[in-house]
Amino acid sequence: MFGKTKRELQAALDKLAAAEEKLRELEADFAVIEDHQAVLVMSPDGLIERTNPLFREAVGYQEHELVGQHHRVLCDTQYTGSEAYITFWRELVTGHVHRGLFTHVHADGHRIQLASRYLPVMSEKGFLKRIITLVERDVPAGCQ
Structure with missing residues:
Protein backbone atom coordinates (compact mmCIF):
# COMPACT_ATOMS: atom_id res chain seq x y z
CA MET A 1 0.00 0.00 0.00
CA PHE A 2 2.76 2.46 0.94
CA GLY A 3 4.72 1.63 -2.22
CA LYS A 4 1.70 2.42 -4.41
CA THR A 5 1.13 5.77 -2.69
CA LYS A 6 4.81 6.64 -3.05
CA ARG A 7 4.68 5.77 -6.79
CA GLU A 8 1.53 7.85 -7.23
CA LEU A 9 3.15 10.78 -5.44
CA GLN A 10 6.28 10.48 -7.58
CA ALA A 11 4.16 10.34 -10.74
CA ALA A 12 2.33 13.51 -9.65
CA LEU A 13 5.65 15.24 -8.91
CA ASP A 14 6.98 14.21 -12.33
CA LYS A 15 3.87 15.66 -14.01
CA LEU A 16 4.27 18.87 -12.04
CA ALA A 17 7.93 19.16 -13.06
CA ALA A 18 7.00 18.59 -16.72
CA ALA A 19 4.25 21.22 -16.49
CA GLU A 20 6.65 23.72 -14.92
CA GLU A 21 9.19 23.08 -17.70
CA LYS A 22 6.49 23.56 -20.35
CA LEU A 23 5.46 26.84 -18.69
CA ARG A 24 9.08 28.06 -18.74
CA GLU A 25 9.29 27.18 -22.46
CA LEU A 26 6.07 29.04 -23.26
CA GLU A 27 7.21 32.08 -21.28
CA ALA A 28 10.50 32.09 -23.18
CA ASP A 29 8.66 31.76 -26.50
CA PHE A 30 6.36 34.67 -25.67
CA ALA A 31 9.30 36.79 -24.47
CA VAL A 32 10.96 36.38 -27.88
CA ILE A 33 7.75 37.43 -29.61
CA GLU A 34 7.47 40.49 -27.37
CA ASP A 35 11.07 41.46 -28.17
CA HIS A 36 10.24 41.69 -31.88
CA GLN A 37 6.53 42.51 -32.15
CA ALA A 38 4.31 45.13 -30.60
CA VAL A 39 1.85 43.20 -28.42
CA LEU A 40 -1.55 44.07 -26.97
CA VAL A 41 -3.40 41.57 -24.76
CA MET A 42 -7.11 42.04 -24.10
CA SER A 43 -9.79 40.31 -22.08
CA PRO A 44 -12.77 38.72 -23.88
CA ASP A 45 -14.77 41.92 -23.38
CA GLY A 46 -12.06 44.07 -24.98
CA LEU A 47 -10.41 45.49 -21.87
CA ILE A 48 -6.68 46.03 -22.26
CA GLU A 49 -4.83 43.77 -19.84
CA ARG A 50 -1.27 44.27 -20.98
CA THR A 51 0.87 45.99 -23.57
CA ASN A 52 4.56 45.78 -24.29
CA PRO A 53 6.92 48.73 -24.82
CA LEU A 54 6.88 48.33 -28.62
CA PHE A 55 3.09 48.66 -28.68
CA ARG A 56 3.13 51.67 -26.39
CA GLU A 57 5.81 53.26 -28.57
CA ALA A 58 3.63 52.77 -31.66
CA VAL A 59 0.52 54.36 -30.12
CA GLY A 60 2.18 56.92 -27.86
CA TYR A 61 0.50 55.90 -24.62
CA GLN A 62 1.95 54.97 -21.24
CA GLU A 63 0.96 51.59 -19.79
CA HIS A 64 -1.17 53.11 -17.02
CA GLU A 65 -3.16 55.01 -19.64
CA LEU A 66 -4.15 51.80 -21.44
CA VAL A 67 -4.49 48.99 -18.89
CA GLY A 68 -8.13 48.66 -17.86
CA GLN A 69 -9.37 50.71 -20.81
CA HIS A 70 -11.47 49.26 -23.60
CA HIS A 71 -9.86 48.74 -27.02
CA ARG A 72 -12.04 51.56 -28.34
CA VAL A 73 -9.70 54.07 -26.65
CA LEU A 74 -7.31 53.32 -29.53
CA CYS A 75 -9.93 53.83 -32.24
CA ASP A 76 -11.78 56.70 -33.88
CA THR A 77 -15.19 57.25 -32.22
CA GLN A 78 -16.92 57.15 -35.60
CA TYR A 79 -15.56 53.63 -36.14
CA THR A 80 -16.35 52.39 -32.61
CA GLY A 81 -19.98 53.40 -33.09
CA SER A 82 -20.29 51.60 -36.40
CA GLU A 83 -21.77 48.27 -37.38
CA ALA A 84 -18.31 47.32 -38.70
CA TYR A 85 -16.82 47.61 -35.20
CA ILE A 86 -19.64 45.54 -33.70
CA THR A 87 -19.10 42.88 -36.38
CA PHE A 88 -15.33 42.97 -35.78
CA GLY A 100 -4.78 43.71 -41.99
CA LEU A 101 -4.03 47.38 -41.82
CA PHE A 102 -6.00 49.06 -39.01
CA THR A 103 -6.42 52.74 -38.34
CA HIS A 104 -5.86 53.77 -34.72
CA VAL A 105 -5.68 57.05 -32.90
CA HIS A 106 -2.27 57.92 -31.47
CA ALA A 107 -2.17 59.43 -27.95
CA ASP A 108 -1.53 62.85 -29.50
CA GLY A 109 -4.70 62.53 -31.60
CA HIS A 110 -3.36 61.84 -35.08
CA ARG A 111 -4.38 58.73 -36.98
CA ILE A 112 -1.90 55.94 -37.53
CA GLN A 113 -2.03 52.77 -39.59
CA LEU A 114 -0.88 49.56 -37.93
CA ALA A 115 -0.42 46.25 -39.73
CA SER A 116 -1.93 43.94 -37.11
CA ARG A 117 -3.22 40.48 -36.39
CA TYR A 118 -5.98 40.07 -33.81
CA LEU A 119 -5.70 36.50 -32.53
CA PRO A 120 -8.52 35.10 -30.40
CA VAL A 121 -7.32 32.57 -27.81
CA MET A 122 -10.09 30.03 -27.34
CA SER A 123 -10.68 27.55 -24.53
CA GLU A 124 -11.02 23.84 -25.22
CA LYS A 125 -14.80 24.36 -25.00
CA GLY A 126 -14.74 27.10 -27.63
CA PHE A 127 -15.03 30.13 -25.36
CA LEU A 128 -12.90 33.22 -25.86
CA LYS A 129 -10.22 33.50 -23.17
CA ARG A 130 -8.31 36.54 -24.43
CA ILE A 131 -7.29 38.35 -27.58
CA ILE A 132 -3.65 38.83 -28.45
CA THR A 133 -2.89 41.51 -31.00
CA LEU A 134 0.45 41.45 -32.77
CA VAL A 135 1.54 44.59 -34.59
CA GLU A 136 4.36 44.66 -37.08
CA ARG A 137 7.15 46.94 -35.92
CA ASP A 138 7.53 48.44 -39.36
CA VAL A 139 4.55 49.06 -41.63
CA PRO A 140 5.21 47.34 -44.97
CA ALA A 141 5.98 49.58 -47.94
CA GLY A 142 2.86 50.75 -49.70
CA CYS A 143 0.66 50.51 -46.60
CA GLN A 144 0.94 54.10 -45.42
Whole structure:
Protein backbone atom coordinates (compact mmCIF):
# COMPACT_ATOMS: atom_id res chain seq x y z
CA MET A 1 0.00 0.00 0.00
CA PHE A 2 2.76 2.46 0.94
CA GLY A 3 4.72 1.63 -2.22
CA LYS A 4 1.70 2.42 -4.41
CA THR A 5 1.13 5.77 -2.69
CA LYS A 6 4.81 6.64 -3.05
CA ARG A 7 4.68 5.77 -6.79
CA GLU A 8 1.53 7.85 -7.23
CA LEU A 9 3.15 10.78 -5.44
CA GLN A 10 6.28 10.48 -7.58
CA ALA A 11 4.16 10.34 -10.74
CA ALA A 12 2.33 13.51 -9.65
CA LEU A 13 5.65 15.24 -8.91
CA ASP A 14 6.98 14.21 -12.33
CA LYS A 15 3.87 15.66 -14.01
CA LEU A 16 4.27 18.87 -12.04
CA ALA A 17 7.93 19.16 -13.06
CA ALA A 18 7.00 18.59 -16.72
CA ALA A 19 4.25 21.22 -16.49
CA GLU A 20 6.65 23.72 -14.92
CA GLU A 21 9.19 23.08 -17.70
CA LYS A 22 6.49 23.56 -20.35
CA LEU A 23 5.46 26.84 -18.69
CA ARG A 24 9.08 28.06 -18.74
CA GLU A 25 9.29 27.18 -22.46
CA LEU A 26 6.07 29.04 -23.26
CA GLU A 27 7.21 32.08 -21.28
CA ALA A 28 10.50 32.09 -23.18
CA ASP A 29 8.66 31.76 -26.50
CA PHE A 30 6.36 34.67 -25.67
CA ALA A 31 9.30 36.79 -24.47
CA VAL A 32 10.96 36.38 -27.88
CA ILE A 33 7.75 37.43 -29.61
CA GLU A 34 7.47 40.49 -27.37
CA ASP A 35 11.07 41.46 -28.17
CA HIS A 36 10.24 41.69 -31.88
CA GLN A 37 6.53 42.51 -32.15
CA ALA A 38 4.31 45.13 -30.60
CA VAL A 39 1.85 43.20 -28.42
CA LEU A 40 -1.55 44.07 -26.97
CA VAL A 41 -3.40 41.57 -24.76
CA MET A 42 -7.11 42.04 -24.10
CA SER A 43 -9.79 40.31 -22.08
CA PRO A 44 -12.77 38.72 -23.88
CA ASP A 45 -14.77 41.92 -23.38
CA GLY A 46 -12.06 44.07 -24.98
CA LEU A 47 -10.41 45.49 -21.87
CA ILE A 48 -6.68 46.03 -22.26
CA GLU A 49 -4.83 43.77 -19.84
CA ARG A 50 -1.27 44.27 -20.98
CA THR A 51 0.87 45.99 -23.57
CA ASN A 52 4.56 45.78 -24.29
CA PRO A 53 6.92 48.73 -24.82
CA LEU A 54 6.88 48.33 -28.62
CA PHE A 55 3.09 48.66 -28.68
CA ARG A 56 3.13 51.67 -26.39
CA GLU A 57 5.81 53.26 -28.57
CA ALA A 58 3.63 52.77 -31.66
CA VAL A 59 0.52 54.36 -30.12
CA GLY A 60 2.18 56.92 -27.86
CA TYR A 61 0.50 55.90 -24.62
CA GLN A 62 1.95 54.97 -21.24
CA GLU A 63 0.96 51.59 -19.79
CA HIS A 64 -1.17 53.11 -17.02
CA GLU A 65 -3.16 55.01 -19.64
CA LEU A 66 -4.15 51.80 -21.44
CA VAL A 67 -4.49 48.99 -18.89
CA GLY A 68 -8.13 48.66 -17.86
CA GLN A 69 -9.37 50.71 -20.81
CA HIS A 70 -11.47 49.26 -23.60
CA HIS A 71 -9.86 48.74 -27.02
CA ARG A 72 -12.04 51.56 -28.34
CA VAL A 73 -9.70 54.07 -26.65
CA LEU A 74 -7.31 53.32 -29.53
CA CYS A 75 -9.93 53.83 -32.24
CA ASP A 76 -11.78 56.70 -33.88
CA THR A 77 -15.19 57.25 -32.22
CA GLN A 78 -16.92 57.15 -35.60
CA TYR A 79 -15.56 53.63 -36.14
CA THR A 80 -16.35 52.39 -32.61
CA GLY A 81 -19.98 53.40 -33.09
CA SER A 82 -20.29 51.60 -36.40
CA GLU A 83 -21.77 48.27 -37.38
CA ALA A 84 -18.31 47.32 -38.70
CA TYR A 85 -16.82 47.61 -35.20
CA ILE A 86 -19.64 45.54 -33.70
CA THR A 87 -19.10 42.88 -36.38
CA PHE A 88 -15.33 42.97 -35.78
CA TRP A 89 -15.86 42.12 -32.09
CA ARG A 90 -18.60 39.57 -32.76
CA GLU A 91 -16.22 37.72 -35.06
CA LEU A 92 -13.32 37.88 -32.58
CA VAL A 93 -15.52 36.45 -29.83
CA THR A 94 -16.37 33.50 -32.06
CA GLY A 95 -12.72 32.79 -32.84
CA HIS A 96 -12.17 34.53 -36.17
CA VAL A 97 -8.71 36.00 -36.69
CA HIS A 98 -8.55 39.52 -38.11
CA ARG A 99 -5.49 40.57 -40.06
CA GLY A 100 -4.78 43.71 -41.99
CA LEU A 101 -4.03 47.38 -41.82
CA PHE A 102 -6.00 49.06 -39.01
CA THR A 103 -6.42 52.74 -38.34
CA HIS A 104 -5.86 53.77 -34.72
CA VAL A 105 -5.68 57.05 -32.90
CA HIS A 106 -2.27 57.92 -31.47
CA ALA A 107 -2.17 59.43 -27.95
CA ASP A 108 -1.53 62.85 -29.50
CA GLY A 109 -4.70 62.53 -31.60
CA HIS A 110 -3.36 61.84 -35.08
CA ARG A 111 -4.38 58.73 -36.98
CA ILE A 112 -1.90 55.94 -37.53
CA GLN A 113 -2.03 52.77 -39.59
CA LEU A 114 -0.88 49.56 -37.93
CA ALA A 115 -0.42 46.25 -39.73
CA SER A 116 -1.93 43.94 -37.11
CA ARG A 117 -3.22 40.48 -36.39
CA TYR A 118 -5.98 40.07 -33.81
CA LEU A 119 -5.70 36.50 -32.53
CA PRO A 120 -8.52 35.10 -30.40
CA VAL A 121 -7.32 32.57 -27.81
CA MET A 122 -10.09 30.03 -27.34
CA SER A 123 -10.68 27.55 -24.53
CA GLU A 124 -11.02 23.84 -25.22
CA LYS A 125 -14.80 24.36 -25.00
CA GLY A 126 -14.74 27.10 -27.63
CA PHE A 127 -15.03 30.13 -25.36
CA LEU A 128 -12.90 33.22 -25.86
CA LYS A 129 -10.22 33.50 -23.17
CA ARG A 130 -8.31 36.54 -24.43
CA ILE A 131 -7.29 38.35 -27.58
CA ILE A 132 -3.65 38.83 -28.45
CA THR A 133 -2.89 41.51 -31.00
CA LEU A 134 0.45 41.45 -32.77
CA VAL A 135 1.54 44.59 -34.59
CA GLU A 136 4.36 44.66 -37.08
CA ARG A 137 7.15 46.94 -35.92
CA ASP A 138 7.53 48.44 -39.36
CA VAL A 139 4.55 49.06 -41.63
CA PRO A 140 5.21 47.34 -44.97
CA ALA A 141 5.98 49.58 -47.94
CA GLY A 142 2.86 50.75 -49.70
CA CYS A 143 0.66 50.51 -46.60
CA GLN A 144 0.94 54.10 -45.42
